[in-house]
Amino acid sequence: MVPVSLYGACFNFDSVLSEGLEPGHGAPAAEVRLEAGRPDEGAHWFHQWTTPSGKVWLRAARESAGDYVLQFEDSRFRITAGGEQVALQAEPAALAGARHDLINTVLPMLLNLQGREVLHGSGVLSPLGEAAAFLGNGGTGKSTAAAAMMAAGYQLLSDDALPLIPQNGSIATASGAPEMNLWAQPRRLLGLDQPGLAEAKCLVRPGEAQHRAGQFRLARIYVIEPVAKAARSSLIPLTAAQALMELVRAAHRMDLRDRAMLERQFGVLWRVAESVPARRLIYRAHNPEPTSWAELVEADLRGSWPGALNLQARERDS
């Protein structure tokens, strides 16, 4: 077992799964090991997640003994009721994909089970040490936004999942795996493309200077949205209530039937919506121009985006 650091927590990983991850310290939140296949034990399938095209990509069950089962197309994870143990079943050929699902979906859900909240989104760190999160529906450009920021001198915190860590009066987030699932164009932008890689999304590892491990204050949340008739990329401030709804939509949950969890999560997300300014980042659907997103975000984080003046006045007056 190898201790690794992800999302502000330490996990003990089977050594096969730990390659390239930051070393972890402290008490592990969970242990992840490989397991030979075994039959369900009274599994009750209670939820499934589908892609926009309607294809089921994940199903969740609870076994009679209390363990959760997360079933992906080529892999299966069994998680103890308290989230302390994860057993992964996958054929050797499917292990890379299963590792990706483990890091980006299973661990965020497991942290939710343990009382910590994680958003589905990408995150970057500004040269001044402030984190910005990008949320949005699948395919809207969360990873592309992170890549555009990296091309402008920011560092990747996480490509697909961001924890929310309440601190004294503010919210922090923490780094995920130093990996990105990128289309060819952003790969080229970051110098991460290699001969033979497909035009479609591929998992790549940013250079050491392009990724940053650690925990940082979350300064902004951007909700990315392509708009067919948008004249250009722009930022629109979100009210705290609008931000809360976006956060509810983006938050990982192990078991939607768990009312105590939903109430707790709603409370945490409410604190985030109140304390972290959020914007909608709109772009032309047929001409995204991610470079222009980076310019808008940079100006916003520096406080020089014109809309920021009104927002600051409102925040000061409230």
Add this chain to the structure above:
Amino acid sequence: MSQPAGVLTLDSRVRIEEEVVYRDLEGEAVVLNLKTGRYFGLDPVGTRIWQLLPDHSLREILRLLVAEYEAGERQIGEDMLRLMEELRDKQLVRVAE
């Protein structure tokens, strides 16, 4: 579980579902049904209605809103009933028998 049913009128008694939590953020609110995970955002007027719902009938709320906002009674009444129907469809409120 209560099902959306019946016709909503100003004389209906509307109650917030037990499993619903609510947060008010700068005069706007978000309500979440813990049982279904469905949620809904309310504008400032919707938030005011939500805050009045536990202790007032729809007709009483209408009377208060007419005094507070510059809109006609008929318009406010129609908007309020439409909002109640949306909230009922999302299982955030129920119409008491």
